[in-house]
Amino acid sequence: MRVTDVEVIPIAHTLPEGEGLGDARGFGRSRSTSLLRVETADGQVGWGEAFAPGSVVAPVVDEFFRDAVVGMDPLDAEGLAAESYTDPYHFGASAFVQSALSGIDVALWDLRGKEAGEPAYRLLGGGRRETLTAYASTMYFTEGEDDAAEQVRAAVDEGFDAVKIKIGSGTDEDVRRARIARETLGDDGRLMVDINGNYRPRQAIETIKALEEFDVAWVEEPVPPENYSGYREVKSRTDVPIAAGEAHYGRFAFKRLIDDRTVDVVQPNLGRCGGLSEARRIADMATTENVAVRPHVWNSAVGLAAAVQFAASVDDYPHVRHVPEPMLVEFDRSDNPLREEILASPIDPSGGEVTVPTDPGIGVEVDEEAVERYRADG
Ligand SMILES: [Mg+2]
Structure with a gap:
């Protein structure tokens, strides 16, 4: 099983005016995050999430991860973290490199589970x-x-x-x-x-x-x-x-x-x-x-x-x-x-x-039509 494509899908939702939610640092109305859709040569799809806006995650994936991930066997997922500190080197510990890595890594574990017929846990x-x-x-x-x-x-x-x-x-x-x-x-x-x-x-x-x-x-x-x-x-x-x-x-x-x-x-x-x-x-x-x-x-x-x-x-x-x-x-x-x-x-x-879901991978089925409704780059 080899990875053929990595897609970053930014999704977002904004709460109505006046209905923002707050913590001690202030109020916020919009949430944005990024789904990672990783596909393999045999048509299997793995999903992960980088919990950061897509406008940031997409260029980080392109610059630091795409070449390493396309062609990769998801069984090698665990090596990607070490790679993230080696190749982006000065940037490896940064928030956005680690966020992008998170999304890719989870998608690779999802694929590993689907291949093995076992839940990720x-x-x-x-x-x-x-x-x-x-x-x-x-x-x-x-x-x-x-x-x-x-x-x-x-x-x-x-x-x-x-x-x-x-x-x-x-x-x-x-x-x-x-x-x-x-x-x-x-x-x-x-x-x-x-x-x-x-x-x-x-x-x-x-x-x-x-x-x-x-x-x-x-x-x-x-x-x-x-x-x-x-x-x-x-x-x-x-x-x-x-x-x-x-x-x-x-x-x-x-x-x-x-x-x-x-x-x-x-x-x-x-x-x-x-x-x-x-x-x-x-x-x-x-x-x-x-x-x-x-x-x-x-x-x-x-x-x-x-x-x-x-x-x-x-x-x-x-x-x-x-x-x-x-x-x-x-x-x-x-x-x-x-x-x-x-x-x-x-x-x-x-x-x-x-x-705890026992279906293979991360145990859930993503509804791609629903994802499209919340796409933030369309
Ligand atoms: Mg907290």
């Missing part, structure tokens, strides 16, 4: 679990009326008992939002908070201490992703698990988070971290250092499917036998047709649990 080392715990990402800052409680209630009504909310606009407001979320979710639900890197360490520490009464399962990106010393300071002075990884690219960046347990939870995004090959290396480093691995997902359905396959394969070691920690996978609850409409059957998190 089995080829990644075997299934550790058949179901995953879905958590809802919700309680965004909104441009319109403050409907914070309503957003959490909607997730609870869908059956989620694990929820992540946006905070990061000042300690008093953080406490107000966490209280609303905890009251709506109930005492037994799992609550995570996300600061999107908006604080300096001192502010993050103040907020995290103020949130202790709400039994927070993790605080995500308390300080900017680049601020490793800030992470160490926050972690040493607080007593709530710290998570990061959605804005980290490639194994070397993750190594800095994992070394000395700078964070408690790493969150590789399968459309950015370098793909399934690199995510597996990251997971091996993390579990070796007793750091938890919980994929970040704000992608289209293709990146989500890759995250589900990855999560199914991550080792539980070190075991937490008597207080088991579920493998959590993120399900953003904001309006996003790129997540719901481009698969023949979307992955369904209702009830707060996801059954």
Whole structure:
């Protein structure tokens, strides 16, 4: 099986005026991402997602990857990450090279699985679990009326008992939002908070201490992703698990988070971290250092499917036998047709649990007609 073509398909969706969604860094109305469609000589098609705009991903693929990938056997996928640090050399660790690599790598794993008749998680080392715990990402800052409680209630009504909310606009407001979320979710639900890197360490520490009464399962990106010393300071002075990884690219960046347990939870995004090959290396480093691995997902359905396959394969070691920690996978609850409409059957998190697809490859069938409707270059 040899690759004959690599296509970058930019897709996008824009929310209506006034309905933008916010995190601590500001509001956004449009989402753009890139699907990678990789075809082989025998007509097989593999799909991946580079979680970055197509206007950036397409030239990166052309400049750095196309020559290596066309003619390649998908069985050689794992070598592409090393190549990405060797050939683009000065640019290998960059966000856009790693994003492009992610999309290609996942598409190659999809092809490997289809060729072998096996789901990707089995080829990644075997299934550790058949179901995953879905958590809802919700309680965004909104441009319109403050409907914070309503957003959490909607997730609870869908059956989620694990929820992540946006905070990061000042300690008093953080406490107000966490209280609303905890009251709506109930005492037994799992609550995570996300600061999107908006604080300096001192502010993050103040907020995290103020949130202790709400039994927070993790605080995500308390300080900017680049601020490793800030992470160490926050972690040493607080007593709530710290998570990061959605804005980290490639194994070397993750190594800095994992070394000395700078964070408690790493969150590789399968459309950015370098793909399934690199995510597996990251997971091996993390579990070796007793750091938890919980994929970040704000992608289209293709990146989500890759995250589900990855999560199914991550080792539980070190075991937490008597207080088991579920493998959590993120399900953003904001309006996003790129997540719901481009698969023949979307992955369904209702009830707060996801059954890992066992079909070959990344386990899903892309609806190419639906993809065309969201194409951003047509
Ligand atoms: Mg986040």
